[in-house]
Amino acid sequence: MPASVTRAAVVEGRRILVRGTVQGVGFRPWIYRLAVEEGLSGRVRNDARGVTIEAFGSPEALDALVRRLGQEAPPAALIREVLEVLIPAEPLPGFTIVPSEGDGARRVSIPPDLATCPQCLREVQDPADRRHLYPFTNCTHCGPRFTIARDVPYDRPATTMAGFAMCPACRREYEDPLDRRFHAQPVACPDCGPRVRLLDPGGGPAVGDGAIGAAARALVEGRIVAVKGLGGYHLACDATSPVAVRLLRERKKRDEKPFAVMVSTLDGARAVADLDPAEERLLASVERPILLVRQRHGSGLAPEVAPGNPLVGLILAYTPLHHLLLQAAGRPLVMTSGNLSEEPMAAKDEEALERLSGIADLFLAHDREIENRCDDSVARVIAGRPTVFRRSRGYVPRAVPLRRPVRRPVLACGAHLKNTFCLAAGDEAWLGPHVGDLDNLEATRAFEEQVEHLQRFLGIRPEVIAHDLHPDYASTRYALARPEPVKVGVQHHHAHVASAMGEHGLEGPVLGLAWDGTGYGTDGTAWGGELLLVREGAFERLATLRPLRLAGSDEAIRQVWRIALAALDDAFDGAPPLERLQLFDSVPARDVAVVRRMAARGLHSPLAHGAGRYFDAIGALGLARPRATYEGQVALEWNLAADDAEQGAYPFHLTEERGLVQADLRPLVRAAVEDLVAGVGRHRVSARFHEGMADAASALVRRAAAARGPMPVVLTGGCFQNARLAEGVRRRLQGDFDVRLHGEVPPGDGGIALGQALVADVVAG
Secondary structure: OEEEOOOOOOOEEEEEEEEEEOOOOOHHHHHHHHHHHHOOEEEEEEEOOEEEEEEEEOHHHHHHHHHHHHHOOOOOOEEEEEEEEEEOOOOOOEEEEOOOOOOHHHHHOOOOOEOOOHHHHHHHHOOOOOOOOOOOOOEOOEEOOHHHEOOOOOOHHHEOOOOOOOOHHHHHHHHOOOOOOOOOOOOOOOOOOOOEEEEOOOOOEOOOOOHHHHHHHHHHOOOOEEEEOOOOEEEEEEOOOHHHHHHHHHHHOOOOOOOEEEEOOHHHHHHHEEOOHHHHHHHOOOOOOEEEEEEOOOOOOOHHHOOOOOEEEEEEOOOHHHHHHHHHHOOOEEEEEOOOOOOOOOOOHHHHHHHHOOOOOEEEEEOOOOOOOOOOOEEEEEOOEEEEEEOOOOOOOOOEEOOOOOOOOEEEOOOOOOEOOEEEEOOEEEEOOOOEOOOOHHHHHHHHHHHHHHHHHHOOOOOEEEEEOOOOOHHHHHHHHOOOOEEEEEOHHHHHHHHHHHHHOOOOOEEEEEEEEEEEOOOOOEEEEEEEEEEOOEEEEEEEEOOEEOOOOHHHHHOOHHHHHHHHHHHOOOOOOHHHOHHHHHOOHHHHHHHHHHHHHOOOOOEEOOHHHHHHHHHHHHHOOOOOOOOOHHHHHHHHOOOOOOOOOOOOEEEEEOOEEEEEOHHHHHHHHHHHHOOOOHHHHHHHHHHHHHHHHHHHHHHHHHHHOOOOEEEEOHHHHOHHHHHHHHHHHOOOOOEEOOOOOOOOHHHHHHHHHHHHHHHHO
């Protein structure tokens, strides 16, 4: 939209190319306002890779524009690169925002959903403002984006806001480039926008007016309310009420896995958690992930929120509806995914009423549809920087820039657990939203729907399909059933290392320490404690951990005493002191005998090299916990039990056979058992175990580097979500190596699809 400006005589022209997350975040109107303030003429437009500015004016004014680009960008913008080129001056009368044109901008036109900005929140709280208490207030700096998009380009008619005709006041804001709601596609107000309603489990109205207040009263009374958020429904209850949290656990069929807790302000977060500055910044970021932080003593949260766990998953309110609900309730609220365990998050109203009616007493719903299911993201601060564990709302569909463009468009189908997929084209890759474990038909259907949606939004028709080597993964079966002829299987840990390389723009070779629970190995065993030398599409396995036999295979991962028994029998030549270990007080002798017979015969007892299995084994012994109620529970609790002051480390040996180095952890197991039998506290045993594992990891890297020469080192795989392990290994290596940890790409299986895509691109040629 053209507008006249008062400006000095034109003496210079510049084309300024801005790359990064700069579309759908109010960037062009912000550039317009800067140009007006600096007295420049010219134009700004979206292009295939970001935003292009062509500006004309004095060199001083142009310099000021570029300087302010780096200092004052909108909060949701992420500028990766600014390039300047001199161009001939043009005698233009003013500055223009040029509409997006052509197919080139398609791939970057849908931004992620963004948390409510301070300006909108002030309006919601201001009795004199026309949006006072309006739960769908938003502007170009905040609000729903990806979750309401039905097609591209990202304009209102292609969103679920299409059915809401703007009133004259909203239309004026939408069309004024000096207004912060200029081209904010979800713009609305109480006169013309969506409305909230409270429903009973049958879908009928539960109250006339005051739906949010009525829902808050129900929560205070101990009831469970399904709340429609940006990317799906949450199940909410009073986080300070043991009775309410136990009721939610019982109905949701979630025994001990921690619940996320939502608060409305940073002060509220400080009241329940001990936060450092990096954690506060991430908690208050526009992405608003669930952040794993240390719960404050005397927080007031019910112990049932995170049983036996000193961490709490804390999230700041990210919509006006959440803010108003928390304000009315006057306390922290559990805010967990609206599903039964192992099902995808409910997103459609009918779906929520059908699947959640046995859990929720009331439904706080509204008439703005959710087009794209998108669960909350999860993160933790490790080594002083954010590490995303689950990449979804707030991050998707933000692209990961690639150092080397892919040759042909690729779809990578990801892993079976914590699934995400990846689409790559040109010099960018897009990880889809978190789907979860593909253990049932509902999850698999959600995965397939998300793949189709993102393909359409990005305008990508994949020519290469990448998948895990495991033939029984649902994602592998989906990949092999696709019509595209080029299929590439990628080894699990190779993909982990390649994902870290892709995130950091490393071409290789690198040494990749890929530690997790399990992954299908090329030798028929389960890998998971691997050191790989990776260059482009190839890898060499340099080192691993001494394997354990998993009697019962997946059953051993749930009944972790079986893994502990395998480690003990291996370390003590079949004669461990079981009678002196508290763990085996609750395990029947006949079960021990059956498991030993299975292992001796190799009956349904695969060899497993996974580092995660050692965390399970020693954690089960130290915690005297025979069973895990959710994946990774024992390893997490064992990590959190460690004494920060303890510096001792358990020993290990390195051996080599046919060129493959093994870390023999039998000395570590024996030393841990000796301490436990001698009455050494579990906190010290856990710390010594973690220090020993970090020593073993760094020794493997140093041995490989001595033979192969120095090169960058990446730490990847689910075990490096363990802050103590990740920081310990990094500390041991960083003086001599370029050590890289994950950031926005998850180190666990949620990031593996990026690595699959990059490897498949090279292999397919």
